[in-house]
Amino acid sequence: MSVYPESIDRLVSELTKLPGIGEKTAQRLAFHLIDAPRDDITALADALVAVKDKVHLCPVCFSITDKATCDICADPNRDRSVICVVEHTRDVYAIERTREFNGLYHVLHGVISPLEGVGPQDIRARELIKRLNDEAVKEVIMATNPTPEGEATAVYLSNLITPAGIQVTRLAKGIPIGADVEYTDEVTLIKAFEGRKQI
Known part of the structure; x- marks a missing residue:
């Protein structure tokens, strides 16, 4: 009681x-x-x-909006040659806070996860492929999370997109700013070595 x-x-x-x-x-x-x-x-x-x-989903990128299309899709100053693919709308806002990306987005609303019964038909993969019919699109950036499901989703989408002649890139992975190398896990260190750049 x-x-x-x-x-x-x-x-x-x-x-x-x-x-x-x-x-x-x-x-x-x-x-x-x-x-x-x-x-x-x-x-x-x-x-x-x-x-x-x-609030509803933008019919173009599937982010959330309270207008006919979201402000990002409606902005004529955005670079329409690049689409950044993210898992969730909150990822759009995280990237926008950096003020570094000026392209468009595509929100999947999930990732492929066979263990949870989520397949390609359960995320916005088909809608992404339809958007690539626009000849302006030259690059798709995979910004899914670096989890097994996020990686599998990025690879699956990349395999669908690459034959169309569109460049597919992946966000770099590695040691976060402020972290100590000695406390970094092996997978992160491997990715950091693979993604190293000349300085």
């Missing part, structure tokens, strides 16, 4: 459904919300409903 009133129990239960939110954090958030002014709670509830009602 819970020590909290039913409405608080329900709020805590809903908050624990969020990623990274355990029972104790959910309880802290619930009591914070109880103490917050009603206007703040209403604004939060309105924002949650609005994001659910207005």
